[in-house]
Amino acid sequence: MTDSTTRRLGGTEWSWAQAVPGGTGITVVAILLSKPPNLPHLQNALHKLQNHHPILRSKFISTPPSYSILPSPFLQIQTVDIPTTSSLLQTPQSSDPFPISPLHRLLEHELNINPWAHDINGPIESDLVFATLYALPDSNLVFALRLHTSICDRTTAVALMKELLVLMKEGEGGAEREFEKSGEDEVGLPVEELIPKGKADKPIWTRGLDLVGYSLNSLRLAHLGFEDVASSRRSEVVRLQMDENETSRFLAECKDRGIKLCGALAAAGLIAANSSKHLTDNESENYAVVSLIDCRKILDPPLHDHNLGFYHSAILNTHKITNGEDVWDVAKRCYTVFSNAKNSNKHFTDMGDLNFLMCRAIENPGLTPSSSLRTSFMAVFEDPVIDDSGGSQVEVGLEDYMGCASVHGIGPSIAVFDTVRDGRLDCAFVYPSPLHSRKQMDGLINDMKAILMGGGR
Template identity: 55%
Template sequence: MIEIDKWRTYNLRRNHLKHNMNSSRPATTADPKSRTVGATEHSWCKAVPGGTGITVLAILLFKPPDLQHLQNALHKLQSSHPILNSKLHFNPAPESFSYITPATPQIQIQPFDLESTSKILQTLDSGTSVSPFHSILEHELNKNSWENPDPSSDTDLFFASVYTLQDETWVLALRLHTSACDRTSIAALRSELLRLMEGVESEFTGNGEVSLGIEEYIPSGQGNKPFWARGFDMLGYSLNSFRFSNLNFKDIVSPRGSRVIRLQFNGEETMRITSKCEDREIKLCGLLAAAGLSACHSLKEIPVNQWEKYAVTTLIDCRSILDPVLSGNHIGFYHSAILNSHDVNGGEDLWELAKQIYMSFMSAKNNKKHFTDMTDLNFLMCKAIENPGLTASGSLRTAVLSIFEDPIIDDSSKLDEAIGLKDSIGCGSIHGVGPSIAIFDTIRDGKLDCSFVYPSPLHSREQMREFVDEMKRIILEDGFGG
C-alpha cells in the first residue's frame, strides 16, 4: 500500500504543474486536459523530428483481424491510458511542448489491402533476405508524423495500421512517440492488447489524467547534485565523447533511416546463456554488451592488444524505484540512462569483460547516477541534435551500443491459436541522435530474441549482418568453448 504522505506529495506536484501549465489557448471547462512535458520527455520531443524515438510494435497474425473489434480494443486502451489518447502541441516561442488529452478515444485504424500493401513493399529497398513482415516494421520505424512540428496543428502520439500480405497473413503495426511509450510500455501495451483481442477485459483503469514525467517521481534527494559536480561531470562527458571509438561508418552523407537485424537463440542456447550469467552473478546486459564490443573490435580488424575506448549506454526501467512506485503497465517514458566507457583490446576473456562491464554499470547505479546525471545526459543529447559537428563525422552517434538492463520476458504462446499470433517485434528508431546499435532483447517462450536497430546507410545491412553473426559466434564459441 502506498503511504498517505506519498499520495499527498503526488497531488501537490500534480496541482502545481496543472496551475503552471503552458497552453496557447484560454482554458475553459470544455477544453481538453493538458500538461507541459517533463525534461526527459522534452528531450524526446527534440529527438523525434530527426528520426530517433519512433516506437513501433509490429504483430504478425495468421488470422484476419476483426477491424471493429480491434478498434474497440484500442479505444479501451486509450481510455485506460490517457497518454495514448493525447496529442502533442508545439509552442515555438519559447520552444515548449504540451500533451493535450481529449475526453474521448480518438485513434482510427488505417487499413491497407493487399494491393496497397504490395505497392508499399515495392517502394522499400529492404533487400531480398528480408521478409515482408520485417519490411513493414522498418517502414513504420521511418514514418515520422512528428518531423515538422506545427504550432497550428496538434499531432497524435499513437497510430495504428493493418497491412495485408500475400501469404494470407496480416501485420498490425502500432506506432508511438517515445516520450509517451518506452520499451516497458510497449511490452505492457502488447500484453494488454492481446488479451483484449482474445476477449479478456483489462484489469488496469486509469484516472483520466496523463501522469507526470519521470523527474516528478524521483525519490527526494536522489537526483540532487552540487553545482560544481554537475559542471565537472558535464565537462567529463563532453571531453570523453571525442575519445570514443565507433563501428566503421559506411555512408555519412545520404539521408538516413532505421533498419533492423534480428538475432535469435534456441531454447537450449538461451538456457546455457542465462545459467552462466547467473553463475557469474551478472545480468544478460553485461554479456550482450561484452560480445558487442568484442564484435566491434573484431570487425574493425584491429590488431590484438591495440586498445579502443567504446561507450555503452544502459537503459534502466525506473518504475520500481520511483516515489510513488509505478506498476509495469503504467504507460509513459520512465527509463533513465547510464553512460559508461570501456577499453577493449580484443584479447579479453568474454566473461571477464562481461563482469567488468556489468560491475561498472552497477557501481554507477548504486551511486544513483541514473538520477543525478539525468539532466546532464538530456542536455548533451539536445546539444548533439543542435550541433551534429560535435559528434564523430557529424554522425550524431553518442555511443556504439545501447542496451537495456533487463530483457522483456514474454510467455504469450498460449494466445497463438486464439488470436492468430505468429510473431511480434517491438523496438524504436535511432537514425537521428543515438547509438550505432540499439539492442532490444526479449526472452520469448524461453528463447532469446534480440532486435538490433541501426542507422542506415551510416551502417549497411551487410555490415550489421556480419556484426550480428560475429556476436553470436563470440557468445557460443568463445563463451562456451564451441
C-alpha cells in the first residue's frame, strides 16, 4: 500500500472531534518506570502497535470529517530531559497544599497539552497519538501516551498499555504471538454501524420528546458549587486509593446488595455533594449521573477488547437526593435505574440524542449553568478495569501508572476512572479547575471514602 486510505467519522466520533478542541477528550496513560527502557526498542514497539492497529497511524481530517490511515507507522517518541521535567514539576500548581507525585503531576501536564485546540470548522489535518518520555530527577522515568478520545475509549487505553508492556517485556517474537491471538487487521467501523438491528429504533416523535425532555431537565439539575466560572480551565486529578482489606470489604458490600461498583461510587458522590451544600433534612436536589458502557461484546458482530477505537455509549439518569439518606439505599436506586435503562436499550436508542445535545452545548455554552459547560455532576463507568498482573510488570520496571481523560471543556464536574489493581481500588477523579478547586475536590473525595467505609450517610 503506497497511499493513505480514509474512513468517515461516525456520529459519536464526530461529537468527540468537536469536544476535544475545547479541552475534553484528551486521553492519557502515564507509566512510572524505575528502569530506563531501551529507546530504540520502545520506538520499535510503538511502530509495531501502529502496524497492528491501523487506527493508531491515522490522522484526523476535518473536511470531510474522516480518518486518513497512513500506510506506515510514523509515531516518534519525544524525550524530555531532567532540567525540563524539573521545571514542569515546579509549576504554580505545585505550591498548593495538596502535594502530588511526579507521575500524577506529569499526568495532569499531559491532560492539558492540546494539539487539537483549533477551529474544528477550518481545514485541519492532525495526528491522533503522541508519545513522550520524561526523565525524573530521582533517575525514574515517566512514559506517557496521549490520544484523541475519538479513537481511544478507556478499553482501548487499557489494551494499548497491556500490549506495550508485552512488547517491552518479551521482545518482538513473544509479542507477535500475543498479537496473533487477538489481532486487528483493519480499521473498525463506527459504533453506530455495529448496533444490532432494531436495538436503536425509536419513533421520530419519541426522539423529539426525549430531546426536549433532556433539555428541560438540564435546567433543573443541581451541580457542585462552582468556585471560578470566568478563568480559563485545565483538567486536574484527585486520586483515591483503598488498601486490599478496604477494597475487599467494599466490593463484598456491593456483591451482597446485587449492585455494581459504579452504583456505590455514584451514590457516595451524590451524598457527599449534597451534604456540602448544608441543606435542611427535608430539602432535596436533583443531580445527573452519566454511566458509560463498553458496547464491544453486545455489538454485531461482537468485538474484543483489542479492537481499538471508541465503542462506549452513555446513559444519563437523574437522581433526587435528600440529606440523611443511607449510601446503600441510594446506591441500589442508582444502579437499578441504570440497569433498567440499559435493559431498555437506552444506551443505543439515545446515543444520537446525547451526541446532538453535547454538540449544541459546545456551540452554545450559555445553555449550561453559568456557561460552565457542565452537563452532569458525575460520570462513571459501568465496570471497573480489573488488573491482576501482579509482579509481572516489575520486569520492565513498572512502579505505578495512571490513566484518564480530560474534562475541562464540556462534561461532568467529576469523571471517575476506577481500577481494581491486584485487589486494591485505585480511582482517578478528573475535574475542571478552577471551576472546582483541588481543595474542594480533595474534601469531596475524602467524604466519599468516609461514606463508603462507614456504610452510612
